[in-house]
Amino acid sequence: MEILTINNVSIDYGGHRPVVKSVNLAVNPQEIIGIVGESGSGKSTLIRAMLGLLPIGGRVSAGEIIFKGRNLLDYSKREWRELRGNKIAMIFQDAGASLNPTRKIGNQFIESIQSHFECLKADAYAKAIDMLGKMRLPDAASIMNSYTFQLSGGMKQRVAIAMAMAMEPEILLADEPTSALDVTIQAQVVRQMMDLRNQFKTSIIIVTHNMGVASYMSDKIGVMRQGEFVEWGTRAQVINNPQHEYTANLLSAIPELGGRRLV
Numbered sequence: 001m002e003i004l005t006i007n008n009v010s011i012d013y014g015g016h017r018p019v020v021k022s023v024n025l026a027v028n029p030q031e032i033i034g035i036v037g038e039s040g041s042g043k044s045t046l047i048r049a050m051l052g053l054l055p056i057g058g059r060v061s062a063g064e065i066i067f068k069g070r071n072l073l074d075y076s077k078r079e080w081r082e083l084r085g086n087k088i089a090m091i092f093q094d095a096g097a098s099l100n101p102t103r104k105i106g107n108q109f110i111e112s113i114q115s116h117f118e119c120l121k122a123d124a125y126a127k128a129i130d131m132l133g134k135m136r137l138p139d140a141a142s143i144m145n146s147y148t149f150q151l152s153g154g155m156k157q158r159v160a161i162a163m164a165m166a167m168e169p170e171i172l173l174a175d176e177p178t179s180a181l182d183v184t185i186q187a188q189v190v191r192q193m194m195d196l197r198n199q200f201k202t203s204i205i206i207v208t209h210n211m212g213v214a215s216y217m218s219d220k221i222g223v224m225r226q227g228e229f230v231e232w233g234t235r236a237q238v239i240n241n242p243q244h245e246y247t248a249n250l251l252s253a254i255p256e257l258g259g260r261r262l263v
C-alpha cells in the first residue's frame with residue numbers, strides 16, 4: 001500500500017494562477033522518487049506542502065495529501081509538529097543554515113536524537129558520530145565539539161543531512177540536498193541516502209536539478225514544468241523512452257557524478 005498519496009493538489013501564493021496544478025503522486029514504502037524540472041516549476045512548493053511548510057502566503061487550494069490513510073491537510077498544528085522530523089523529515093537546500101549558531105553541533109545533535117529515541121546520551125553520541133562519518137566528515141568528534149561558524153557551508157550541509165537521517169523517518173523529503181557540495185562528496189551523500197532506504201525502508205523524495213543524480217538513485221522520476229508533471233515513469237521508462245523533449249534534453253546533458261557518468 002502507498003505510504004503517501006497526493007491527489008489533485010493545487011497550490012497558489014494568493015495570485016490568480018496556481019503554481020502547482022492538480023498534481024497527483026503516489027509514493028510506495030521504500031521507494032525513491034526523483035523530481036527534476038526547471039527553476040520555478042513548483043518543485044519546492046510541492047514538497048514543502050507535504051510537510052505543511054509552505055512559505056507565508058502559500059496555500060493548498062485543492063486536493064488532498066494522504067499519509068497512512070489520513071489527509072495531512074486536516075492535521076492540527078500540533079499533529080503537524082509531531083509529524084515533522086519524526087515520521088517525515090525534510091532536508092532543505094540550505095539546511096546547514098537551520099543549525100543553531102549558538103550551540104555546539106554535538107549538543108544539538110544529541111538532543112535531537114534523544115527527543116526521538118529513548119536512549120542514553122552515550123548512545124546518542126555514538127549514533128551521531130556514526131552518521132557524521134557516513135557523510136564522509138573527517139574527525140566527527142571534533143565536529144561534535146564545534147560551533148557552526150567553525151564549519152564550511154558544505155560541512156554544515158552534511159551535518160544537517162546526518163541529523164535528518166539519524167531520525168530514521170518513514171519519508172525523507174530532500175530539496176536539492178547536495179547541490180552545494182562538490183561532486184565526490186555529492187556522490188557519497190547520494191549513496192548514503194540510498195543506504196538509508198535499504199536499512200530503514202525509508203521512502204525518499206528528492207528534488208534535484210541534476211538529472212544524473214535523479215536517474216542514479218530513483219526508482220521513479222517525475223519532470224515538472226509550470227506546476228505539472230510533464231513526465232512520469234519508472235527510471236527505465238524515463239531514461240530509455242522519455243515522452244517529453246524537455247526530458248530528452250535533460251538526459252543528454254547529464255553531468256558526471258563523482259567523476260563518472262551514471263547512466
Ligand SMILES: Nc1ncnc2c1ncn2[C@@H]1O[C@H](COP(=O)(O)OP(=O)(O)OP(=O)(O)O)[C@@H](O)[C@H]1O
Pocket residue numbers: 013019037038039040041042043044045046055056057
Ligand atoms: N514565497 C513565495 N511567494 C510567492 N510566490 C512564490 C513563493 N515561492 C515560490 N513562488 C512562486 O511559485 C513558483 C514555483 O516556485 P518553486 O520555488 O516551487 O519552484 P522550484 O521548482 O523549486 O524552483 P527552483 O528550481 O528554482 O528551486 C514560482 O513561480 C515562484 O515564483
Ligand SMILES: [Mg+2]
Pocket residue numbers: 043044045175
Ligand atoms: Mg526549489
